[in-house]
Amino acid sequence: MTAPTLPGAHFRLALTPDGWRRNLSVHFAADGTIGEMFEDDNPTGLPVYENPVVPGITDLHSHAFQYAMAGLSEVRRNPVDSFWSWRDIMYFFALTLSPEDMQAVAARLYLSLLKGGYTGIVEFHYVHNDLDGTPYARREELSLAIFEAARATGLELTHLPVFYAHSNFGGAAPTEGQRRFIQDLDGYHAMLDALRAPAAEAGHVLGMAPHSLRAATPDEITRLMQMRDEMLPGCPVHIHVAEQMKEVEDSLAWGGKRPVDQLYDIAPVDERWCLIHATHLTAGEVTRIARSGATVGLCPLTEANLGDGIFPGSDFLAQGGHFGIGSDSNIASVAAQELQMLEYSQRLRDRQRNVLADAQRPHVAANLWTRAALGGARAAGRPEGAIAPGGMASFVELTSPEPEALLPVAEEVCLDFHVFAGRGFNVGDVVVRGRKVVQSGSHPQEEAILADYAAAMRRIAARLDDRKAG
Ligand SMILES: [Zn+2]
Numbered sequence: 001m002t003a004p005t006l007p008g009a010h011f012r013l014a015l016t017p018d019g020w021r022r023n024l025s026v027h028f029a030a031d032g033t034i035g036e037m038f039e040d041d042n043p044t045g046l047p048v049y050e051n052p053v054v055p056g057i058t059d060l061h062s063h064a065f066q067y068a069m070a071g072l073s074e075v076r077r078n079p080v081d082s083f084w085s086w087r088d089i090m091y092f093f094a095l096t097l098s099p100e101d102m103q104a105v106a107a108r109l110y111l112s113l114l115k116g117g118y119t120g121i122v123e124f125h126y127v128h129n130d131l132d133g134t135p136y137a138r139r140e141e142l143s144l145a146i147f148e149a150a151r152a153t154g155l156e157l158t159h160l161p162v163f164y165a166h167s168n169f170g171g172a173a174p175t176e177g178q179r180r181f182i183q184d185l186d187g188y189h190a191m192l193d194a195l196r197a198p199a200a201e202a203g204h205v206l207g208m209a210p211h212s213l214r215a216a217t218p219d220e221i222t223r224l225m226q227m228r229d230e231m232l233p234g235c236p237v238h239i240h241v242a243e244q245m246k247e248v249e250d251s252l253a254w255g256g257k258r259p260v261d262q263l264y265d266i267a268p269v270d271e272r273w274c275l276i277h278a279t280h281l282t283a284g285e286v287t288r289i290a291r292s293g294a295t296v297g298l299c300p301l302t303e304a305n306l307g308d309g310i311f312p313g314s315d316f317l318a319q320g321g322h323f324g325i326g327s328d329s330n331i332a333s334v335a336a337q338e339l340q341m342l343e344y345s346q347r348l349r350d351r352q353r354n355v356l357a358d359a360q361r362p363h364v365a366a367n368l369w370t371r372a373a374l375g376g377a378r379a380a381g382r383p384e385g386a387i388a389p390g391g392m393a394s395f396v397e398l399t400s401p402e403p404e405a406l407l408p409v410a411e412e413v414c415l416d417f418h419v420f421a422g423r424g425f426n427v428g429d430v431v432v433r434g435r436k437v438v439q440s441g442s443h444p445q446e447e448a449i450l451a452d453y454a455a456a457m458r459r460i461a462a463r464l465d466d467r468k469a470g
Pocket residue numbers: 061063124240276328
């Protein structure tokens with residue numbers, strides 16, 4: 001998409017890593033980064049934002065295709081429905097999508113994310129093969145569908161082709177339902193190689209993702225790290241870990257170690273890594289992650305929806321741990337809702353209020369937003385997530401539907417309203433790398449994206465019916 005490029009902006013009120021600042025004039029460089037930034041009472045020539053602005057958040061974990069199945073798995077089919085019975089439905093669903101559907105669904109999701117306070121995404125992409133499990137003529141076909149969705153919407157993309165080879169610890173053979181995900185190391189190498197040029201051309205960050213310790217053996221993870229040194233040195237690496245208690249038990253039964261300990265013993269986990277979920281941790285594992293500098297990718301609404309468990313957020317933050325938020329199964333596309341769920345999970349466990357705050361940032365919402373924006377950028381491998389010189393000019397305007405009622409009491413607590421009191425402050429403009437991608441809550445390609453999505457859903461519904469009948 002072509003969005004108007006701004007030369008800079010004047011913010012009456014902006015959330016920076018040092019807290020709220022007033023009357024900031026900010027100039028953008030040609031590459032979309034923030035150049036000069038200074039306080040200025042009389043700006044001239046810059047567009048003025050009278051409403052508060054906050055840094056855009058990178059959604060650090062998404063499986064875009066799951067947006068189309070949100071709401072379709074909320075029926076009890078089993079007295080003990082769980083993550084694992086949900087996963088069977090997801091596998092069934094994943095076997096229906098064409099490349100055209102993938103593109104339409106991802107674009108629909110990315111549109112929602114932009115309007116939900118996100119300016120970037122990390123796509124953890126594991127549907128690679130054709131419906132029958134054979135690779136497409138272009139192995140990277142479905143990754144290119146994701147690239148096209150990012151281009152059409154203007155959301156910044158970090159793309160992680162996923163290595164997925166097994167169904168459980170110890171290199172267990174994959175199941176028939178996983179056939180679209182499965183690759184060997186040579187196939188993965190070829191796909192990564194084919195994606196390098198188109199990713200560079202489009203400005204996407206390309207990274208790597210062993211799906212989990214269930215889907216990749218320790219030897220394969222070692223080989224993947226060699227591949228990384230050779231092809232994409234220093235690129236982001238993400239992995240699902242310790243999401244479910246069954247995974248912890250299977251890990252202990254197979255190798256005598258819990259999954260996070262196991263991962264740290266086989267891989268050079270550092271600040272370029274992102275551990276997705278990391279829900280079930282011992283005190284020692286919390287410290288190990290915090291000390292390594294890795295980011296934890298929390299997906300609070302998906303984790304609640306799937307009954308995963310509660311992340312030890314207060315302990316992790318007390319040790320200086322880094323985190324970001326992900327929409328994962330894409331049942332929600334609003335950053336504020338994820339942050340609200342994260343804080344509420346801690347309150348319900350601890351029977352306290354205002355848990356994820358500290359002396360430097362006593363406002364929970366400002367603390368969580370600032371940290372999630374920085375953590376998301378860190379996990380995405382981009383210098384952004386802060387309204388500060390050298391960062392990307394990616395920010396979100398918060399508009400009030402009742403400015404006369406709310407602004408007198410709520411200007412500096414606008415984020416508290418946005419995160420915890422849904423009736424105040426909505427997303428207005430969204431600017432990504434200096435380009436105005438959403439204007440006053442509207443996206444210029446919205447109509448076409450919604451029409452393509454509706455057409456994709458008709459095709460998907462017909463294929464689901466055929467498969468149920470077959
Ligand atoms: Zn996931």
